[in-house]
Amino acid sequence: MASPPYAGRHPGWPARLGPLQVAAGVVELRGPRLTDGRAWSRIRMRDRDYLENWEPTAPGDWAERNAPTAWFSQWSTLRALARRGMSLPFVITVDGRFAGQVTVGNVVRGSLCSAWVGYWVATDAVGGGVATAASALVVDHCFTVGGLHRVEATVRPENAPSLRVLAKLGFREEGLFRRYLDVAGGWRDHLCLALTTEDAPGGLVSRLVAAGLATRP
Ligand SMILES: CC(C)(COP(=O)(O)OP(=O)(O)OC[C@H]1O[C@@H](n2cnc3c(N)ncnc32)[C@H](O)[C@@H]1OP(=O)(O)O)[C@@H](O)C(=O)NCCC(=O)NCCS
Numbered sequence: 001m002a003s004p005p006y007a008g009r010h011p012g013w014p015a016r017l018g019p020l021q022v023a024a025g026v027v028e029l030r031g032p033r034l035t036d037g038r039a040w041s042r043i044r045m046r047d048r049d050y051l052e053n054w055e056p057t058a059p060g061d062w063a064e065r066n067a068p069t070a071w072f073s074q075w076s077t078l079r080a081l082a083r084r085g086m087s088l089p090f091v092i093t094v095d096g097r098f099a100g101q102v103t104v105g106n107v108v109r110g111s112l113c114s115a116w117v118g119y120w121v122a123t124d125a126v127g128g129g130v131a132t133a134a135s136a137l138v139v140d141h142c143f144t145v146g147g148l149h150r151v152e153a154t155v156r157p158e159n160a161p162s163l164r165v166l167a168k169l170g171f172r173e174e175g176l177f178r179r180y181l182d183v184a185g186g187w188r189d190h191l192c193l194a195l196t197t198e199d200a201p202g203g204l205v206s207r208l209v210a211a212g213l214a215t216r217p
Pocket of ligand 1: 132
């Protein structure tokens, strides 16, 4: 039987991205670690009301799914998907501290070379350019080392902060997916926004730096 493409390592993984200075602090991206469980759980328990409204519905209770002990299965799933070339899962740190996650998922190669990007940021780090910087770093990485041609994001029309992140990065709105994803207990419409390499010839980080929204420390 033929080996799957990119068995073991695949373009773009593993990687460390950044640093990038924004209003909230110094943003860096790295792979998830088994030792992230305590910080991950503390933030997700505290920020439940803020996060639950925007995240895909999952079986089980929030407290159980986000307990420190739940991190092991999250971490091992992310690691397995990354090793198989299907995902690039990053932890976002701000000034060295765990502050959220940005994930590139559903990586499809061949004649599509496409993936989606998703993110969340802890409430004590929001509003300071963290998600915008993290997404710029990850999209630039996908379009260079990662060998992808297109990255898309699907967002509920009500999610103004997330739409603002994508607007700052220059994502194009491509359409509305009706009852697309089961979020917060119901099938929700989502806007689809996307970028292809042709849309960002100089890279998104350079665009943010030129706009005065980030600096390279
Ligand atoms: C969406 C999210 C990741 C943004 O993170 P962040 O680090 O605050 O993002 P940034 O600071 O880079 O940009 C947020 C922008 O939204 C703006 N914003 C915040 N609340 C807003 C609101 N209610 N209406 C309009 N704009 C809003 C901010 O002012 C900022 O824009 P600005 O830089 O022009 O002032 C964060 O709010 C989050 O984790 N939300 C919950 C999970 C989620 O929605 N994930 C995305 C699913 S598609």
